[in-house]
Amino acid sequence: MFNFLDVYPWLLPLIIFFGRIVDVALGTLRIIFVSKGEKNIAPLIGFVEVFIWVVVISQILVRANDMVSYLSYAAGYAAGNYIGMLIEDRIAFGIVLCRIYTQKNGKDLVQILNKLDVGATMTHGVGSANEVDIIETVVGRKELKNLISTLNEFDSNIFYVVEDVRSKKNGIFPKRKNMFSRMRIGK
Numbered sequence: 001m002f003n004f005l006d007v008y009p010w011l012l013p014l015i016i017f018f019g020r021i022v023d024v025a026l027g028t029l030r031i032i033f034v035s036k037g038e039k040n041i042a043p044l045i046g047f048v049e050v051f052i053w054v055v056v057i058s059q060i061l062v063r064a065n066d067m068v069s070y071l072s073y074a075a076g077y078a079a080g081n082y083i084g085m086l087i088e089d090r091i092a093f094g095i096v097l098c099r100i101y102t103q104k105n106g107k108d109l110v111q112i113l114n115k116l117d118v119g120a121t122m123t124h125g126v127g128s129a130n131e132v133d134i135i136e137t138v139v140g141r142k143e144l145k146n147l148i149s150t151l152n153e154f155d156s157n158i159f160y161v162v163e164d165v166r167s168k169k170n171g172i173f174p175k176r177k178n179m180f181s182r183m184r185i186g187k
Contacts, residue, residue, distance in 0.1 A: 013072035016060050020073055023052045024080025029088060036094050037166055092141035094164060099136050100151060101125075101159040106133025109154050113137060118147065138165060 026049040033042040106122045113120040120137040
């Protein structure tokens with residue numbers, strides 16, 4: 001299957017490098033989807049990941065017997081981790097809980113968030129220095145940047161903590177645009 005490597009041995013390190021990038025990037029995404037409870041996506045990614053490993057990488061490693069190939073393997077692994085994280089950050093899959101602490105009037109922030117179709121719950125607390133309002137909201141990771149921008153506009157000294165959430169039920173969430181909302185039906 002890889003007989004061309006006998007003719008072009010200089011391709012071996014390149015194939016190892018790029019094969020590991022794809023393999024490890026998919027592995028990174030698979031782990032993320034498993035942690036989010038995505039039972040349909042994770043096995044498909046795992047299948048492709050293992051397929052690449054078994055068919056491509058294992059065949060290539062039979063011929064890998066020099067330091068350049070070993071370094072290509074290690075560099076592909078490192079680059080695959082990095083690229084997997086970039087892809088995961090780009091797709092911003094999942095939801096997060098944002099716990100917000102402010103010394104300003106939290107009711108005002110809740111009203112601002114409600115105008116943005118972001119549900120929020122406020123409680124009152126006592127911090128180490130002053131009394132604070134604690135606002136909790138659950139948003140999609142894609143909406144997190146807009147939320148943080150809104151928080152910083154509201155209070156330049158605001159403190160917040162963001163945590164991953166595996167699942168949610170009920171609540172007030174902004175309506176998501178789907179891919180079909182961009183298409184015009186009829187014309």
